[in-house]
Amino acid sequence: MIHADALASLPVRTVLPGLSAALDGHGAAVLCAPPGTGKTTLVPLALAGLTGDDASARRRVVVAEPRRIAARAAARRMAWLLGEQVGESVGFTVRGERRAGPSTLVEVVTTGVLLQRLQRDPELAGVDLVVLDECHERHLDADTAAAFLLDVRAALRPGLRLLAASATTDAEGWAKLLGGAPVVMAEGVSHPVEVVWAPPAGPVRPPHGMRVDPALLEHVAAVVRRALGERSGDVLCFLPGVGEIARVAGLLGGLAGVEVLQVHGRAPAAVQDAVLAGGPGRRVVLATSVAESSLTVPGVRVVVDAGLAREPRTDHARGLSALTTVRASRAAARQRAGRAGREAPGTVYRCWAEGEDARLPRFPAPEITVADLTAFALQAACWGDPGAASLALLDPPPAGALAAARAVLEATGAVERDGRPTERGRRMARLGVHPRLARALLDGAPELGTRRAAELVALLSEEPPREYGDDLAEVWRRARRGGDGYAARWRAEVRRLAGAVPQEPDPGALTDDAAAGLIAALAFPERVARARNESAFLMVSGTGAVLGEGSRLRSAPWLAVAVADRPVSAASARVRLGAVIDERTALEAAGAFLAEDEEVHWSTERRDVVARSVRRLGAVELSARALPAPDPRLVRAALLTGLREEGLGLLRWTPEAVSLRQRLAFLHRELGEPWPEVTDAALLERAEEWLGWEPERVSRRAGLERLDAGKALERLLPWATGEAARLAELAPERVEVPSGSRIRLDYSGEQPVLAVKLQELFGLGETPRIADGRVPLLVHLLSPAGRPAAVTADLASFWRDGYRAVRAELRGRYPRHPWPEDPTAAVPTRRTNARR
CATH class of the missing domain: 1.10.10 (Arc Repressor Mutant, subunit A)
Incomplete structure (x- = not known):
């Protein structure tokens, strides 16, 4: 018997005429209806003609939901409204389970199932209307299905109607996507929801990867206890994942008269059904985002929102995909809060500060932008x-x-x-699993038999519970004998997969451990890994991998990594699920990465050129032998790398070479072009030009060490302009002083230095200059013992003002040396006074 009162109480009924008119006129529409209005239940029934008496107005409607739990729940609710059993006028199809028959007019499916149908039958023969429910969640399958359906409407079936429905969505964006489709807005349930801001009292670390600060979970548990004391009705608490649900459930142990239930995608169907059916006592329902939409949890008057969600992230370079914990969007927060007001006035406790709310993202990240x-x-x-x-x-x-x-x-x-x-x-x-797993099933079935290959692929299509362990073979054995909800879903998936491919007999050649390794390696060849030590491995992709403490896989020489994640700050991926393999299996599964190359490079460890012929499986080195005659171009490149890493000290720098470099640096600084820059960076950049080595003579570090850097530097002199001939004139190596001595100049500082005994400059009135007279020398006037007595760049000023003090200080100490009163008129000398 149809529940007419329940149908009449759903607020969305007021917009049904307008919605029908929009679909009749445009063929597509966007429906925005808050939680509890009947968007998911009444609208499909009405559009299918099941709520009226006119049988001629009946149409076949397919409703696409993002999750299996939502699809089953929506079908059951609609069947109840009609007073029927599921499978009559209303049915559902999810992966591995179908309850629909010839008389079914409204079929609820997951978006994945809808995609499979579109690929098999693009026209969707017999279907009059497709409803994409909860389109705001922006799941990749839903976005893809919408795109395909628009193609179908444009090219094959203009009469196929399309409705995008959500409680909180980018209505304008969806309307534009659907070709300017009208937007129909439904009023929400009149039950108000009070917002209580309940941020943690102390500091909480932000989520990082899959990690959630235990302090936040303790706070969430405390808020649940507070809500139970302050408000009546059941409590629905949103947490990001299964692990956090289990942790908070443990913290809530011992609540008198309160049943604590856990709802997530892995929960057994019986548990999900029990939650949705309600109960006589008071309940706390701990749920992931599966409970955000398309579900009414009876009795809920309070929502506690931890403010977190899980989104996929993919490291395409390393072939690693994982979920990461993020702040929930404002749209998700509104959806969650709405759960408290579905049946009566309610309250939402938000576990963050009111001031943070405006900084939350408006909508969740579209899966197409972040996923594999x-x-x-x-x-x-x-x-x-x-x-x-x-x-x-x-x-x-x-x-x-x-x-x-x-x-x-x-x-x-x-x-x-x-x-x-x-x-x-x-x-x-057509297999309905990730292409990697489809490859493993098709290629693994002839090796293992269809049944065993299907069993292993089914294990990888839905990650097993963490308590099963990280050894895929042992997980397989546990699933076979298991009686939990995961094992039941696994068996159903095995039946589906085994029936979808040609039947191959089991040759019986491989043990369970070898079979598990083969399937994992076929699915994820770039994650085949070789042991570095007891717990660390190197994957073919080049990423390191580590095992957890106590793992049975720690002694494996080779590993096929089936599930791994890499925290943002970690150097290596953490292996969550893997299997032991041998080298033959590694080469068979990851053969596309096998290569043999000539490898010539600079070894930082050996500090020399290494030339080898290397056989590799991706980044994993299998064998190597020395190359007797490596490619000279590769040798030169390796030596250049060595110079850049080790520095120019690899060359032979004689005192003459050092002096030449300093003189060139002086000229470049004072005169600029065409005199070359000779800093380390500049010389390394032009190394091939000025070193001019012959590859057959310089093929190792020792060859570099024999190169005379000074002779090589001469190649940089400006020979083409003729300026090179003026090197000795502009930056002389030595200058002659009045005594006749030729004194070496020191170019190591900012100003060239002439260090000479004071008596050898008698009679010289002006400071010597170089670089075409532009730069005066910095004169270090030395005592007879060779110690600095004075420093000046203005010799005339020194003779006039400074000499007298130096003479007074030193003449008594060095009486055998001349100390004339007028040094500008005295005879320069390298000797003492006349011999006796």
Whole structure:
């Protein structure tokens, strides 16, 4: 019997005429309806003609939900409203489970299932209307399905109607995407929701990767206890992931008369159903974002929001994908708060400060901008648009991420070089798992038999609970004998996968451990890793990998890494799930990375050129032998690298070479071009030009050490202009003083220095100058013992003003040396007074 009163109480009924008119007139529409209005339940029933008596007005409606739990719950609620069982007028299809029949008019499916149907039957024969529910969440499958449906409307079925529905969405953006579709706004439930700001009292570290500060979780648990004391009704608490739910559940242990339930994507269907069915006592429901939308949890009057969410992130260079914890968007916060007001006035406790609210992102990051795009790229290729250039998407796929996805598809044989799908690629797309896992299933079945390959691929399609451990083979054995919700879903997926590929017998050649390693290596060849030591490995991709304490995999010589994540600040990835393999399996699975190259480089450890022929599996070195005659160009490049790393000290710098460099530096500083710059950076930049080595004579560090840097520097002199001939004139190595001595100049400082005994300059009235008379020498006047007596750049001033004091101080100490009263008229000498 139809529940007419319940249908009549849903506020969205007031906009149904306008919605129908919008769809009739335009063929597409955007529906914005707050939580609790009946957007997910009444609208599909009404559009299918199931709420009226006119059978001729009935249409077949497909409703696409982002999650399995939401799809099942929506179908059950609609069937209840009609007074029927699921599978009659209303049914659902999710991966591994279908409850629908010939009389089904409203079928709720996941967006992944919808994509599979569109690939098999682009016209969606028999379907009159598709509803994309909760489109604000911007899941990649939903965005892709919308793009495909718009193609179908444009090219195949203009009469197919399309409705984008959400409680909080970018209505303007979706309306534009749907070709200027009308936007229908529904009023929300009149139940008010009071906001209570409940930030932690002490400092809390921001989320980092998958890590959430335990202090925040303790605070969330305290807020739940506070809410139970201050408000009536059940409490729905939003947390980012399964681990945080388990932690808070532990902190809430011992609540008298309160049942604590955990809801997430991995929870058994029976637990999910129990939560959605309500209960007689008071409950605390700890949930991930699966409870944000398309669900009414009966009895909830209070929401506690931790303010966090999980989003995918992909390191395309290393082939690592992982979830990361982020601040929830304002749109998500509104959705969560709305759960408290679905049935009566409610309260939301937000575990952050009111001042932080405006700084939250407006909407969650579209998955297409942050996720691994391999599956999307294969879907687009099979759709006939390998580059996704003509797909109508709210956000275009990042070029780098799409290129990385195409590279994976080419390596697995799913697409041709031009991006068009192969027949193998089409088979992979139809399997409904990530293309990497599809490759492992297709290539692993002949080696292991279809059943065993399907069992292992099913393990990787939904990551097992962490308590199963990190050894894939042991996880496999545990799933086989397990009786928990994960094991039940795993068995259903095994049946689906095994039925989707040709049946291959089990040759019986591989043990469970070897079979697990083969499948993991086939799925993730760039994560094949070789041991560095007991717990550290190097993956083919070049990324390090480490195992946790106590892992059974620590003694493995080779490892196939199935699940890993790399924290932002970590040098190596953490292995979450892997399997032991041998070198033969590594080469078989990751053979595309096998290469043998001539490697000539500068070794920092050896401080010399190393020339080898190296056989590598990606970044993993398998073997090496010395190269007797390496390519001279590579040797030269390696030596240049050594010079840059070690510095010019690798060359032989005689005193003459050092002097020449200092003189050239002086001339460049004072005169500029054409005199060359001879700083370390400048010389290293022009090393090939001035060193002029012969590769057959200089092939190792020892050859560099034999090079005379001074002779080499002469190549930089401005020979072409003729200025090189003036080197001795402009920057003389020595100058002759009045005594006849030729004194070496010191160019090591900012001003050239002439260090000479004072008596040898008698009679010289002016300071000597160089560089065409531009630069006076800095004269260090030495005592007879060779110690500085005075320093001057103005010799005339010294004879006039400073000499008298020096004479008075030194004549008594050195009486055998001349100390005339007028040094400008005295005879210069290198000797003492006349001999007796």
